[in-house]
Amino acid sequence: MNALTQPTPLDQARQLLESTLRFVRKSDDPYVISRFGDLLIRIDVAAALLKRAELIQAQGQSTAEIDVAFTEAQIASSEALLAASNAEFELTGQRTALPPSLDDPLRWKYQIVGNYRLNNVVPPRVRSAV
Structure with missing residues (x-):
């Protein structure tokens, strides 16, 4: 991400997780610990799907395969962002306003991948941006 582009949902999820972590660091609450594990996995899965999509693109696979791979990464990134946003509110009582990065309905993305x-x-x- 450079200074001229908006952060992607994946970048935003990482930022929200980091800001929430600063608030609840060193917690021994099993729920908080579990919630962070869940969020880390969601973010790692989204990042892995993005790397996979970039690899598929670099290999010159079909346009359809590239588009579907990026759509899968977009879904995972958006879901990770939503989970991080909800966890921020659950664990800190605060909610960071999100820019309009989720303006593309996920229900259509699931339909694209499934079809x-x-x-x-x-x-x-x-x-759209991942």
Whole structure:
């Protein structure tokens, strides 16, 4: 991410997790510890899916496969951001206002991935930031 671009949902999820961590660091509450484990896994999965999409793109696979791989990464990143935002509120009582990074409904992204993987229907050429 450079200074001219908005942070991606994955970047935002990492930032929210870090700010929440500063608030509850050294907690011995099993719920807090578990919640952080869950969020870390969600963020790591999103990052791995993004790396996978970039690898698929670098390998020059089909446009449809590239688009679906990036859509999968977008879904995971957005879900991680939503989970991090909810955890921030649950654990700190505060909620950071999120920029309009989730303006692309996830329900359509799930449909794109499912239709491609199940029915081999090529997705439309629309991609937003991960």
